[in-house]
Amino acid sequence: MTPPARGDHEARRRDVSEAVWRVLAARGFGGLTLRAVAAELGASTGLLTHYFPNKRALVAHALDVLDRQAAERRRPATEEAATARGLAVLRAALLDVLPLDGAGAAGNRIRVGSWDAALTDPGLTAEHAERYRRARRRMTELCAEAQELGELPADRPAADLAALAQSFALGLVVQALFAPAEFPPERQRALLDGFLAALVTGERPDPVGS
C-alpha cells in the first residue's frame, strides 16, 4: 500500500475496511490494533493513520459498517413485505437481529465483541446507547401499531413491549453465539414465536377483536 493519491482515497479506505474486518473475525475487538490492521495490509502503521488516526476510529468504522449491513438486510425484499404492518413487521425486525445464517452470526459476533470496548470508552458508550435507543424507538412504533391493530394487548405501554422484545432478541443472540448447536435457526425462530405469542395473550384483560 502506498500513500493515498487524491482520487484513490476511497478505494484504499475500502481495502483498509476489509482488513479491519478480517482482523475482527480472527481476533475480536481485543485484537483490533493499528499494528494488526497494518500487518494484514502489508503496510506501515504510520501509513494506516492516513485513514484511521487511532484504534477508536477503527472501532467506530467497524460499527458503521455493521450498521450499513444491518440497514441493507432490513430493506423489504418483496412488495408484500413493504406493505406489512404491526406485529408482522416487528417479527421481521426481530428476525433480522438473530444469527440465523453465517452472515448474521459473523455480524453478531463482531457486534457483541464491540460491547467490551464500547463499555469502557465514554464516546462509544454514547454512540451505542443512541443506536439501541433508535432501535427501541422503531420497535415502540411497531408495537403501538400492533396495539392499534388489536394484535398486542393495549394495557401496557408500547415502550415497555419494545424493551421486552429488544431484551429478548439481544439475549437470544448471545446464547445462540455461544451454543449454536443448541440454538439452530429453527429453534431461534420457534423461541421468537413463543415469545411473541406470550406477549399477544399475556395480561390482556379483554379480547380486543378486530
Add this chain to the structure above:
Amino acid sequence: MTPPARGDHEARRRDVSEAVWRVLAARGFGGLTLRAVAAELGASTGLLTHYFPNKRALVAHALDVLDRQAAERRRPATEEAATARGLAVLRAALLDVLPLDGAGAAGNRIRVGSWDAALTDPGLTAEHAERYRRARRRMTELCAEAQELGELPADRPAADLAALAQSFALGLVVQALFAPAEFPPERQRALLDGFLAALVTGERPDPVGS
C-alpha cells in the same frame, strides 16, 4: 512485589487478582494485558507470569472470580428464601442477573466485556457455553417446578421457557448497561415482572388452578 515464597503464593495471587479487577474496570478485557496488570502491581511482567502465564489465564481467572461472586449473591439470605420454590425462585434467580446496584453493574460490565475474548478463543467459548448451559439447566428445573405448581403453563417445554427467560435477562442486562438512565432498577424489575406475567398467562390452554 517479590518472587513468591511458598506460603505467600495465595496472598500474592489475591493481590494480582485485585490488580486484574482494577485493570478490567478501567479498560475492559481489550485492555487486560500482562503488561497492564504488572504496571498496576508495580511488578515486572516476568514476575507476574509466576501467577498467570498468559493473557488467557488472566481472563479465565477474572471469569472464575465473577462466578464466585455470583454464587455468593445467590445464597439465600433468609429462611423464607431457602424454602421458596418454582416461580418465586426463578424470579429471584433472574433478579440476581440484573445490574440492580453498583456491584451488579460492575460485575455485568466485566462479564459482557468478556464475550469479545470468549467468542474468539475456542477454549473460552467452550467454558462460556458450559456456564450458560448450567444456568439454563438450573432455570429449566425451576420452570418445571413452576409448571408442577401450576404457576407456568404446562403446554410448553420447561427448557424453552428457561431459554426465553435467560434470553430476556441477558438482553436486559446489555440494554441497562448502555442506558442506565432509561433502565433504572425499578424499571428493570417492572420489565422482569411484565415478562414473567406474559409467560404465566401466555398460551395457556386452560386455567390450571391450584
